[in-house]
Amino acid sequence: xxxxxxxxxxxxxxxxxxxxxxxxxxxxxxxxxxxxxxxxxxxxxxxxxxxxxxxxxxxxxxxxxxxxxxxxxxxxxxxxxxxxxxxxxxxxxxxxxxxxxxxxxxxxxxxxxxxxxxxxxxxxxxxxxxxxxxxxxxxxxxxxxxxxxxxxxxxxxxxxxxxxxxxxxxxxxxxxxxxxxxxxxxxxxxxxxxxxxxxxxxxxxxxxxxxxxxxxxxxxxxxxxxxxxxxxxxxxxxxxxxxxxxxxxxxxxxxxxxxxxxxxxxxxxxxxxxxxxxxxxxxxxxxxxxxxxxxxxxxxxxxxxxxxxxxxxxxxxxxxxxxxxxxxxxxxxxxxxxxxxxxxxxxxxxxxxxxxxxxxxxxxxxxxxxxxxxxxxxxxxxxxxxxxxxxxxxxxxxxxxxxxxxxxxxxxxxxxxxxxxxxxxxxxxxxxxxxxxxxxxxxxxxxxxxxxxxxxxxxxxxxxxxxxxxxxxxxxxxxxxxxxxxxxxxxxxxxxxxxxxxxxxxxxxxxxxxxxxxxxxxxxxxxxxxxxxxxxxxxxxxxxxxxxxxxxxxxxxxxxxxxxxxxxxxxxxxxxxxxxxxxxxxxxxxxxxxxxxxxxxxxxxxxxxxxxxxxxxxxxxxxxxxxxxxxxxxxxxxxxxxxxxxxxxxxxxxxxxxxxxxxxxxxxxxxxxxxxxxxxxxxxxxxxxxxxxxxxxxxxxxxxxxxxxxxxxxxxxxxxxxxxxxxxxxxxxxxxxxxxxxxxxxxxxxxxxxxxxxxxxxxxxxxxxxxxxxxxxxx
DNA sequence: CTGGAGGATCTTTTT
DNA sequence: GATCCTCCAG
Numbered sequence: 001x002x003x004x005x006x007x008x009x010x011x012x013x014x015x016x017x018x019x020x021x022x023x024x025x026x027x028x029x030x031x032x033x034x035x036x037x038x039x040x041x042x043x044x045x046x047x048x049x050x051x052x053x054x055x056x057x058x059x060x061x062x063x064x065x066x067x068x069x070x071x072x073x074x075x076x077x078x079x080x081x082x083x084x085x086x087x088x089x090x091x092x093x094x095x096x097x098x099x100x101x102x103x104x105x106x107x108x109x110x111x112x113x114x115x116x117x118x119x120x121x122x123x124x125x126x127x128x129x130x131x132x133x134x135x136x137x138x139x140x141x142x143x144x145x146x147x148x149x150x151x152x153x154x155x156x157x158x159x160x161x162x163x164x165x166x167x168x169x170x171x172x173x174x175x176x177x178x179x180x181x182x183x184x185x186x187x188x189x190x191x192x193x194x195x196x197x198x199x200x201x202x203x204x205x206x207x208x209x210x211x212x213x214x215x216x217x218x219x220x221x222x223x224x225x226x227x228x229x230x231x232x233x234x235x236x237x238x239x240x241x242x243x244x245x246x247x248x249x250x251x252x253x254x255x256x257x258x259x260x261x262x263x264x265x266x267x268x269x270x271x272x273x274x275x276x277x278x279x280x281x282x283x284x285x286x287x288x289x290x291x292x293x294x295x296x297x298x299x300x301x302x303x304x305x306x307x308x309x310x311x312x313x314x315x316x317x318x319x320x321x322x323x324x325x326x327x328x329x330x331x332x333x334x335x336x337x338x339x340x341x342x343x344x345x346x347x348x349x350x351x352x353x354x355x356x357x358x359x360x361x362x363x364x365x366x367x368x369x370x371x372x373x374x375x376x377x378x379x380x381x382x383x384x385x386x387x388x389x390x391x392x393x394x395x396x397x398x399x400x401x402x403x404x405x406x407x408x409x410x411x412x413x414x415x416x417x418x419x420x421x422x423x424x425x426x427x428x429x430x431x432x433x434x435x436x437x438x439x440x441x442x443x444x445x446x447x448x449x450x451x452x453x454x455x456x457x458x459x460x461x462x463x464x465x466x467x468x469x470x471x472x473x474x475x476x477x478x479x480x481x482x483x484x485x486x487x488x489x490x491x492x493x494x495x496x497x498x499x500x501x502x503x504x505x506x507x508x509x510x511x512x513x514x515x516x517x518x519x520x521x522x523x524x525x526x527x528x529x530x531x532x533x534x535x536x537x538x539x540x541x542x543x544x545x546x547x548x549x550x551x552x553x554x555x556x557x558x559x560x561x562x563x564x565x566x567x568x569x570x571x572x573x574x575x576x577x578x579x580x581x582x583x584x585x586x587x588x589x590x591x592x593x594x595x596x597x598x599x600x601x602x603x604x605x606x607x608x609x610x611x612x613x614x615x616x617x618x619x620x621x622x623x624x625x626x627x628x629x630x631x632x633x634x635x636x637x638x639x640x641x642x643x644x645x646x647x648x649x650x651x652x653x654x655x656x657x658x659x660x661x662x663x664x665x666x667x668x669x670x671x672x673x674x675x676x677x678x679x680x681x682x683x684x685x686x687x688x689x690x691x692x693x694x695x696x697x698x699x700x701x702x703x704x705x706x707x708x709x710x711x712x713x714x715x716x717x718x719x720x721x722x723x724x725x726x727x728x729x730x731x732x733x734x735x736x737x738x739x740x741x742x743x744x745x746x747x748x749x750x751x752x753x754x755x756x757x758x759x760x761x762x763x764x765x766x767x768x769x770x771x772x773x774x775x776x777x778x779x
Numbered sequence: 780c781t782g783g784a785g786g787a788t789c790t791t792t793t794t
Numbered sequence: 795g796a797t798c799c800t801c802c803a804g
Contacts, residue, residue, distance in 0.1 A: 091794075120794050145793090220794050288793065387791050392795090409793085443781095450781045482780080562794080581792045603791055621792080644789070645795080 032076060034069055034105070038062075045277075045308045046070045049079055049247070052268070052302035053275040054295070058339045059324070059627035060315025060587065063277055067251060068098060070275065071113075072105040080246045082112030086267070087249040088119050090285075092563045094251060094585060095121075115245065119260050121562050123223035126230070126241070133234055134226045135213050139554075141427070142561035143212070143219045146420065147436045148172055151215075154458075155207050159200060166197040175205050179221030180257040180289025182228060185209055215435060215467075224259040231266050242270030253278030253298075257289035265301065274302070280335050281328050282624050284581060286610065286617045296335060313339045315587055317346025319663040320633050324626040326660035331616045348665040349626070349633045351656065356640040357390075357595070361397040364592050364636070368575055369401060371590065378404065378573040380589035384580050384625050386601040389643075390594065391577050398575065405575040409582035414560050418525070418536040419543055423560060425515050429499045430553060433467035442472075445524035447488045453481055469493075495519060508553040509544055516540060580625050591629035596622075596637045597650035622655045635659075647746075647771050741776040748779055 035043055042062055045055045046069045057063035071087065074080055089095040095117050103110040115122060124142070131138040143151070152168040152175075174196050178188055185206035193202025212218060218226060231238040248268055250256070253276035256264070268274040276298060283292040299305050313321055321341050328334070354360040368381055383394055391407060398405045413419060421444055424437035432438075443449045460480065461471035475481050476490045499515050506514075516522045522540065525533045550556040576588065595601060602618035610617070626633050637652045739751045741761065749763035759773050 118794065223794085284792075287791075389790055446782075448781070452780055485780090579792065600791095605791065 032073070034072060038066070038069065039312055041308055041310050041312065042066050042069075045275075045310065046073050048275075048306050048308065049074060049077070049273070051272055052298075052305035054253070054298045054302075054305055054307045055275065055277040055310065056295075056307065056335060056337060057277055057279055057310040058313060058337045059279065059282065059624070060313045061310035061339070062312075062314060063251075063279075063310065064098065064101065064585075066310070067249065067277055068101045068105060071102050071249065074247055075106055075109065082109055083114050084244065084246040085113065085249065086115045086122070086245040086247070087113070088117065088122060088251065088264075090118065090252040090255050092118055092121075094118075097585075098251070118562070119256075119263075120220060120223045123227040124558070124562065126227050127218070127223065130230055130234070130237055133237070134230050136218065136226075137216050139216070139431070141215075141217045141431065141434060141557075142223070143217050143436065144415075144561065145172070145220075146415070147217075148219050150436055150439070151211065152204070152208060155204055155211065156197075159197075159204065159207075161197050161200065171196050171201065171204060174201055175208065176221050177289060178205065179219075179225045180259060182225060182259040182262055184225065184229065215433070217434075217436075221259075224257075224263065228259050228263050228266070231263070238266060239270075242267055246271055246273060248274040250274070250276040251278075252282075254280050254283035254292055254295045255285045255290045256294050258291055259289075261291065261294045268302070272302070279337075280333075281331070281337070281620055282584060284584065284617060284621050284624060286613065287606070292333065296333070309337060311337055311339050313341045315630050316341060316627060317343050317631060319346055319348045320626060320629050323349040323633070323659050323663040324623050326663065327626065327655060327658050328619065328623040330658050331619055333613075333616060347632050348663055349635060349659070351659070351664050351666050352634065352636040353652065354636060354638040357393050357638045357642060360594050360636050360638045361393040364394070364594065364634075365397040365401050365403065367634075368403060372403070376590070378575050380630075381592075382576040382578065382583065382586070382588040382590070382628065383592040383594065384578060384583045384628065385595060386580055386603060386621070388579055390600075391579075394577055394594075403575060404572060405577050406570065408576055408578035413539070413542075416536075416539055418539055421521065422512070422516055422540055422543055423557075425519055425521065426512060426553065427557065428469070428496060429503065429511075429515060430557070432469040432496065432500070435461075435468040438468050438472075441519075441521075442489075442492070445520045447492060449485055449489055453485045453489075456480060469496075503553070508550075508556065509547045511553075512544055512547055516544075580621050583628050584624055587628055587630055589629075589631045591625070591633045593622075593625045593633065593635045594637075595641070596635055596653035596656055597641065598653055599650060600641075601653050601655070619655060619658075622653075740779045742779045743771060743776045746771075 035046065038046060039062075042065070045053070045066045049070075055063070055066060057066065067087075071085065074085060075082060087098070089098060099110060099113070099116060102113065102116075115125075117125075127134065127136070127140075128138050131140060149168050149172055152171050153163060156163050156166065156168055156171065174192075178185075178192075185202060188202045188205060190199075190202070193199060193205070195201055196204070212222070231241070245267055248264065248271075250264060255278070264274065276295070278295050280292060280295050283290060283295070286292065299307060316324070318341055321339055325339060352360075352363070354363065364383065368378075371381065372378060383391075385391055385394075395405070395407070397403075414423070421441055424440040427434045427437040428441070439454065442454060457468055457471045457475060460466075460475055461468050464471065464474070466474070472489055473493060476486050476493065479486070481489065495518060499511065499518075502511055502514075522537070525536050525540075547553075547556050550559060576586075601622070602615055606614035606618050608614075626635075635656065637656065638650065640647055640649055642648075737751050737754060740748065741751060741759075742748055743761070743763070746761070746763040749761040751759050752762050753760035754773075759771055759776065761771060761776070
C-alpha cells in the first residue's frame with residue numbers, strides 16, 4: 001500500500017465560493033489523475049461524495065488510500081473547504097498518519113483541516129468553546145485514568161465502603177461503561193447501578209460527576225458524553241455544527257461506541273453527507289464499549305446508504321490471506337467479505353510448538369538474526385502479542401542478542417511516575433485548585449507532610465467548600481496542623497506563589513526547570529541510590545525538551561492530556577514489538593504471533609466477561625494479527641509459560657485448530673526460509689508434537705473439554721483452571737514440606753514451602769522455583 | 780505522626 | 795517485577 005504520488009495531484013485553483021456559480025463553471029479535467037490509480041471499488045468509494053456511504057474495507061485493501069483520496073477529491077471538486085470537513089479517527093497515530101498523507105496530496109492546505117483528529121480531541125475543542133453550557137469553565141482540566149482512580153478511591157472511602165472488596169478500578173470500569181453508552185447518572189438503571197457495592201454504584205457515579213464539576217475537570221468519557229449532552233440540550237449549538245460540517249468522514253467505524261454513534265448521527269442528520277469506513281472483522285474494542293452493531297446496522301440508520309465493499313487485498317500472499325479468512329469464517333456475527341489477492345503463492349503460514357516461552361523467544365530471536373544476516377530490513381519484522389507482559393521475554397532475548405528493537409505503544413512516557421510528578425508541579429503552578437495534582441506532590445520529595453495532615457486538609461476543604469490548596473493556605477495561618485508540618489507546608493505554598501508569579505514573564509521551559517530544581521524534585525532523584533534514577537532524570541530532561549515544541553504551558557498540557565504517546569522518530573532499523581491492538585492498521589513483511597495458548601489467546605477474561613461475543617472478538621484479534629503479514633506469518637505456542645513467576649502448563653489455542661490445514665506448514669524445516677536448526681539450538685521434547693494430533697490427547701486438554709461441556713468454565717480457564725480452581729478449593733494440598741517430587745520441566749526436587757496450592761520447591765538442577773501443585777507428582 | 784521495611788496481589792487490550 | 799498496602803519503630 002503506497003501513498004499516491006504527490007505530483008499526480010494538481011492543487012485546486014484558488015478559491016471561488018464552493019458550489020458557487022464560478023466553481024460550477026470551472027473547467028476541470030474529466031478524470032483527475034489520482035482517480036486513475038484506484039481500482040473500480042476504491043474509485044466508487046472516493047467518488048460517492050454526497051449522501052451516506054459505508055465503505056467495508058477488508059484488511060489490506062487500501063482503506064487509508066481511499067480515505068485520503070476522498071478528502072483530496074472533496075477539496076479538488078470544491079465541495080467543501082478544509083475547515084468544513086469533519087474527519088474523525090480512533091487513535092492519535094491514525095490521525096497523524098492521515099494528516100501526513102493528505103499533506104502529501106494537497107500540500108499545506110492540510111493546515112486548514114482543523115477538524116481532523118480523534119473523537120476525544122475534537123470533543124475537547126467543542127467543549128472548550130461552549131464549556132459554560134455544560135457547567136464547566138473553558139480552562140477545565142482533563143483527568144487521566146490515574147487521577148480518576150485516585151478521586152474514586154477518596155469517594156469510596158468517604159462512603160465507608162471497603163475498597164478491598166469493591167476496588168476503585170471496578171467502579172471506574174462501570175462508570176466508563178455507562179459513559180460509553182451515553183448514560184448520565186440519572187439515566188443509569190437501578191439494576192445496573194446496583195452492580196457495584198450493593199447498589200451504591202449509581203450514587204457514587206453522581207457524586208463523582210459532581211466532584212469533577214467542582215474541580216472543573218472532565219475525564220476521557222466526559223469528552224464524548226458532555227459533547228453529546230451539549231448538542232442535545234442546545235439546539236442552536238447543534239445547528240451551528242451541522243452547518244459547519246458539510247462533510248463527515250469516520251475511520252474505523254466498527255470501533256465506535258454508543259456515544260460516538262449518537263454524536264455522529266446527530267450531526268449527520270443535517271447534510272446526510274457521512275462516510276464511514278470500517279471492517280466488521282477488525283472490531284477489537286468491544287471491551288471499551290465499541291458496538292459492532294453500529295456498523296452492522298448502518299444501512300438501517302441511514303436509509304438509502306451506499307455500501308461499497310473493498311475486497312481486493314494488496315498486502316498478503318494467498319496462503320496468509322486464506323489462513324486468516326479460514327479462521328475468521330468461524331465467526332457468526334459478520335457482514336461477510338471475500339478477500340482476493342493477485343499476489344503469487346508465497347510461503348504457508350508456519351506453525352510451531354515450543355517446550356516453553358523461553359525457547360519460543362530464543363527460536364524467534366535466532367530466526368530474526370538469520371534474517372538480519374540476509375540483510376532483511378528489521379523495520380519489516382514484527383512480533384505481535386496478546387498481552388503486554390508477553391513482550392518481556394522477547395526484550396530480554398533481544399538485549400542478550402544485541403538485536404535492536406522498539407516497543408510500540410509500550411509503557412507510555414507520560415504515564416511514568418516521574419513525569420506525572422513533574423506534570424503535577426506544573427499543573428498546580430498554573431491552576432492551584434487542581435486538588436489531585438496537589439495531593440500527588442504535596443509530600444514528594446518528603447517534606448514531613450504525611451497522610452494524617454492531608455486528611456485534615458481534606459476535612460477542612462470539604463467543610464468550607466474550598467480546594468485543597470486553599471485549605472492548606474488557611475490551615476497554615478490559622479493552625480490545625482503541627483508546627484513542623486505547618487512551616488514545611490507554608491514553605492511549599494510560598495514556592496508555588498513565587499513560581500506562579502513568573503508564569504507570564506518567564507519562558508515555560510525555563511520555568512519548568514526552575515520548578516523541578518527549587519522544589520527539590522530533581523535532587524531527590526540525584527541523591528537516590530535507586531539504579532533507575534538515572535533513567536528518570538533522563539526522562540525529566542526529555543520532558544523539558546519536548547515542552548519546547550509548544551508555544552506555552554497551556555498548549556503543552558493539552559497535548560499531554562490527549563496525546564499520551566511520544567512520537568520518537570528513530571532512523572535506525574529495529575524489530576517491532578507490540579500488542580495486537582497496537583498493530584491494527586500496520587503491516588510488515590514478517591510477522592510473528594507467539595503465545596497462542598488457551599486462556600491467553602483467547603484470553604480467559606474475555607470469555608468470562610463476554611462469553612460468545614468475547615470469543616468472537618478474540619478471533620477477530622487473531623485475524624488482525626495474521627493479516628498484518630505481507631510475506632510470512634509464524635504462529636507459535638508454548639507448552640509451559642511463566643506467568644506471575646509461576647509456571648503454568650498451557651494448551652494450544654483453539655484458534656490453531658481452526659486454521660485451514662492446507663495453508664499451514666507445521667514442519668518448520670519445510671519452510672526453507674531460515675527455520676531454526678534443531679541440531680544447533682537443541683531440539684525440544686515438543687518438536688515432534690504436531691498440534692493437530694496428540695497434543696489434544698493430553699489429560700489436561702480432556703479435562704478442560706469436560707469442564708467446558710459441563711458449563712463449569714464460567715469463572716475458570718482450561719489453562720489457568722489448575723491454579724484458580726485449587727486456590728478457591730478449600731481442600732488442603734496433598735503435599736507436605738519435605739516431600740520429594742517430580743516436575744516435568746524442572747525434574748526432581750523437594751518441597752520447602754506450601755502456600756495454598758502454590759509450592760516452593762528446591763529443585764536439584766533448576767534451583768528454587770514456585771509452581772502450582774497440580775504440575776508436580778510425588779517422586 | 781512520619782517514613783521505611785516487608786508483604787500480598789496482580790496484568791488484556793486504550794482514548 | 796512492580797506497585798500498592800500494612801505494619802512497626804523512631
